[in-house]
Amino acid sequence: MTQKPLILVTNDDSITAPGIRALIEVMKEIGEVIVVAPDSPQSAMGHAITINNTLHLEKVTIDKELKNEYSCSGTPVDCVKIAVHEILKRKPDLCVSGINHGSNSSINVIYSGTMSAAVEAGIEGIPAIGFSLLDYSWSADFEPVKPYVKKIVLEVLEKGLPEGVVLNVNLPKKPIKGIKVCRQAKAVWEERFDKRTNPQGKEYYWLTGEFVNLDKGEDTDEWALKHDYISVVPVQFDFTAHHAIQQLNSWEL
Template sequence: MGTDERIILVTNDDGITAPGIAALVEAVRPLGKVVVVAPDSPQSGKGHAITIGIPLRLNEVDIFEGVEAWQCSGTPVDCVKLARDKILHRKPDICVSGINHGANHSINIIYSGTMSAAMEAAIEGIPSIGFSYLDYSFSADFTLCKKVAYNVTAKMLENNAPPGTLFNVNIPVVEDAHAFKGIKICRQANAKYVEAFDERLDPHGKKYYWLTGEFKNMDPGEDSDVWALENNYASLVPVQFDLTNYRMKEEMERTWKF
């Protein structure tokens, strides 16, 4: 693998056999040499989890014609770490994660394995993008998603995005191609799931629980990712992983005395 060759690392959290990752591979293949490293089973909701205390398995598989691909027994973050250290032996030029089956807008970014994989790459200084589609169906049509993924990835490469650049891209479900309004650069909405646990009894009379919830958008702004998606735009949110509240820090430095 030549050091001057553009390398695109592809990963996800739905597992290496998910239709979304096949669509992403197809979308970005024209832009460089694609290498896939993805979990061997679904890892949705794992966030930034890493595997500690048990061994990780990494096996080469023949799933995508003409594309080097590896399946990993660990989390999406494990996949990115192993890809850099044991497969590529260098940083890829870009990392793309997805295409996730389901939304990762607003607060979902905190829980998302798709975005955590991209974030791990960004922490390593690799420009990265997480892609998600608001259709949860296994048989979802990824035609529009592939166009969005190609355009955003190509734009990131063309503009030589600085190390650590991280985008969260969500794609709406539209009635037809003419209803899609394009890609809108947004901020993360103030929205979340109002959650509860449904308590039930198993056949032995022991309690068990299902997590349930309803999505609530508390954000009236027309520049948020939720608004964009509700209005047939794909949302692109530039993300950072410095969680410091700088406004509060400045206020505390003025008013708190220790």
């Protein structure tokens, strides 16, 4: 690559979150950085987009070294869309999303705003990576994972990604033993609704639940993270269940 790579940075925890600020610091060592991120937390928004409301975009200065930082009123996917179609002069060489405060392993990839931003970039034909740290604390320490984030990004920039694939990278909080390429573990949320009554007598609910890993395999993201490895899962956005086509063609449709 003859010129510095152009890197789009986004997230779902908001533009001021420590995780995205840590990711920006690493990306500044690698290329030209443009930031478009939500103006408020957008966790668990999945692939939601804004269609029944207006979007607001504001140029901000959080890092004085950056010329292009934008705060967006929309979802993480909105941020990628507006960056690609309204802000960027050319398609970026990479989109990185995160670093999320908390895990996006296994089935959580479906709900994740962090990963949905990366998937949207992939749909646009941009190599993309979502990064998440297994620490929900706002004051989480991102310093130990920065070298690994940089290593993975440089590999993607040098070697590219298969067509239609983005990476879901989860980083353990404990001292890291290494990096493992994994499959997504089969797991579920056993959900409950905590039913309460407000002072006016109106009922309301809080969603709660417990994450249950049903997968005993040693080639999964959950296994890797439990054993202090970074998990790298290639994620595709073609949802077709190709293995089921033959069976469905046997139906009398």
